[in-house]
Amino acid sequence: xxxxxxxxxxxxxxxxxxxxxxxxxxxxxxxxxxxxxxxxxxxxxxxxxxxxxxxxxxxxxxxxxxxxxxxxxxxxxxxxxxxxxxxxxxxxxxxxxxxxxxxxxxxxxxxxxxxxxxxxxxxxxxxxxxxxxxxxxxxxxxxxxxxxxxxxxxxxxxxxxxxxxxxxxxxxxxxxxxxxxxxxxxxxxxxxxxxxxxxxxx
Amino acid sequence: xxxxxxxxxxxxxxxxxxxxxxxxxxxxxxxxxxxxxxxxxxxxxxxxxxxxxxxxxxxxxxxxxxxxxxxxxxxxxxxxxxxxxxxxxxxxxxxxxxxxxxxxxxxxxxxxxxxxxxxxxxxxxxxxxxxxxxxxxxxxxxxxxxxxxxxxxxxxxxxxxxxxxxxxxxxxxxxxxxxxxxxxxxxxxxxxxxxxxxxxxx
DNA sequence: GTCTATATCAGGATAGAC
DNA sequence: GTCTATCCTGATATAGAC
Numbered sequence: 440x441x442x443x444x445x446x447x448x449x450x451x452x453x454x455x456x457x458x459x460x461x462x463x464x465x466x467x468x469x470x471x472x473x474x475x476x477x478x479x480x481x482x483x484x485x486x487x488x489x490x491x492x493x494x495x496x497x498x499x500x501x502x503x504x505x506x507x508x509x510x511x512x513x514x515x516x517x518x519x520x521x522x523x524x525x526x527x528x529x530x531x532x533x534x535x536x537x538x539x540x541x542x543x544x545x546x547x548x549x550x551x552x553x554x555x556x557x558x559x560x561x562x563x564x565x566x567x568x569x570x571x572x573x574x575x576x577x578x579x580x581x582x583x584x585x586x587x588x589x590x591x592x593x594x595x596x597x598x599x600x601x602x603x604x605x606x607x608x609x610x611x612x613x614x615x616x617x618x619x620x621x622x623x624x625x626x627x628x629x630x631x632x633x634x635x636x637x638x639x640x641x
Numbered sequence: 642x643x644x645x646x647x648x649x650x651x652x653x654x655x656x657x658x659x660x661x662x663x664x665x666x667x668x669x670x671x672x673x674x675x676x677x678x679x680x681x682x683x684x685x686x687x688x689x690x691x692x693x694x695x696x697x698x699x700x701x702x703x704x705x706x707x708x709x710x711x712x713x714x715x716x717x718x719x720x721x722x723x724x725x726x727x728x729x730x731x732x733x734x735x736x737x738x739x740x741x742x743x744x745x746x747x748x749x750x751x752x753x754x755x756x757x758x759x760x761x762x763x764x765x766x767x768x769x770x771x772x773x774x775x776x777x778x779x780x781x782x783x784x785x786x787x788x789x790x791x792x793x794x795x796x797x798x799x800x801x802x803x804x805x806x807x808x809x810x811x812x813x814x815x816x817x818x819x820x821x822x823x824x825x826x827x828x829x830x831x832x833x834x835x836x837x838x839x840x841x842x843x
Numbered sequence: 844g845t846c847t848a849t850a851t852c853a854g855g856a857t858a859g860a861c
Numbered sequence: 862g863t864c865t866a867t868c869c870t871g872a873t874a875t876a877g878a879c
Contacts, residue, residue, distance in 0.1 A: 442844065461753040463665050466872055480845045482874065539749045546806040547741045547749065551663040561806045586815060589803060593816055597799030601791060604748040604763045613788060614795055644862065668854055682863045684856065 446484045448474045450494045457495055458534075458541045462548055489556065496559045499541070503563055507570045517574040518626055521591065524571065525618055528598055532611050540599035542567075567592055578626045587625065594618050648686045650676045652696045659697055660736075660743045664750055691758065698761045701743070705765055709772045719776040720828055723793065726773065727820055730800055734813050742801035744769075769794055780828045789827065796820050 452473040456465040485491040542563045549557035571588035598614045654675040658667040687693040744765045751759035773790035800816045
């Protein structure tokens with residue numbers, strides 16, 4: 440297979456293993472085994488573990504931006520798009536209970552390691568923050584759009600952390616419902632341009 | 642110095658280093674150096690790293706319970722006690738911005754390592770959860786005391802995670818104010834038995 | 844571009860002197 | 862109870878054949 444393909448496979452496997460086992464606890468041998476590659480060949484593609492981390496973060500940022508752009512293409516309203524963001528917690532609940540939020544846990548691990556890439560990792564949060572702020576601005580809340588965006592992000596992170604610690608799926612369902620209700624109260628259902636669409640329970 | 646003192650010093654240093662650098666990234670050599678002890682002697686006190694982790698978690702749980710008991714002794718109202726919990730975020734903001742929440746980050750790291758002690762670490766959260774639920778019950782919210790307790794814990798964790806990721810103190814101040822306002826709206830200032838006390842801004 | 848073999852080093856853990 | 866010396870394993874990283 441071509442070098443580009445192999446490189447992509449390595450980054451893909453590293454992305455998953457960094458999430459499931461943590462950055463420090465994942466060895467090159469683990470990644471090489473997951474890709475079906477020898478350790479020696481590994482260094483043809485990445486010289487250091489830090490370089491690999493950079494590629495993983497870039498991949499996550501790109502896929503996040505692509506996902507947000509795809510949501511933007513959807514015909515639904517800003518409120519529905521924000522709800523779609525919140526619903527990630529429910530859709531990914533199994534992995535979140537086992538490993539936490541991929542972005543939050545990586546940022547915290549890199550903060551403790553005082554790693555040079557910690558701001559790059561935080562840029563993934565920044566992508567969500569900017570996108571959410573744009574949605575709130577579209578709802579006429581331009582003045583405090585960033586604060587509202589951070590509030591949604593903050594609650595998402597809190598939900599993920601507690602669900603992981605207590606291994607409790609009920610926390611996710613209850614707090615997602617509460618966050619959805621907060622959203623409806625904050626921006627109002629009146630803001631929805633498609634009032635005939637079926638209402639999700641909150 | 643006596644064996645008990647040395648052991649205590651080791652656990653104290655490990656507690657700090659596990660928090661600041663993470664469990665996996667902290668080596669016996671790091672701890673021994675911090676205590677001023679040789680690596681060899683280290684094993685007289687703790688046979689394995691897991692055993693040391695157990696002692697650190699036990700220490701954190703004990704100090705948490707002692708702190709909560711001390712707050713209970715205070716003459717203030719349940720609402721004031723819950724606010725005291727929330728204010729930890731402000732008081733410890735410098736360390737939180739640098740290293741996150743000690744409990745949340747440990748639970749997440751142990752979850753990724755699939756470590757046997759992960760439930761013991763979560764028990765520290767359990768102590769806060771039970772204490773907060775007791776305060777809400779004292780405010781006449783016995784029916785949903787646990788949900789309210791988890792909500793406060795959840796928001797504390799979310800605030801800590803974002804403050805760490807963005808290295809932003811303003812997030813803490815803004816969201817602590819929002820959480821304090823939520824508390825006042827939820828249980829009502831009328832619940833306060835000391836209505837003549839000066840009002841904290843929210 | 845992929846392999847095997849190997850250098851180098853750090854961390855966990857042990858043995859035994861004092 | 863503390864030390865020095867040492868073993869063992871696993872991880873990063875390199876060299877060179879194919």
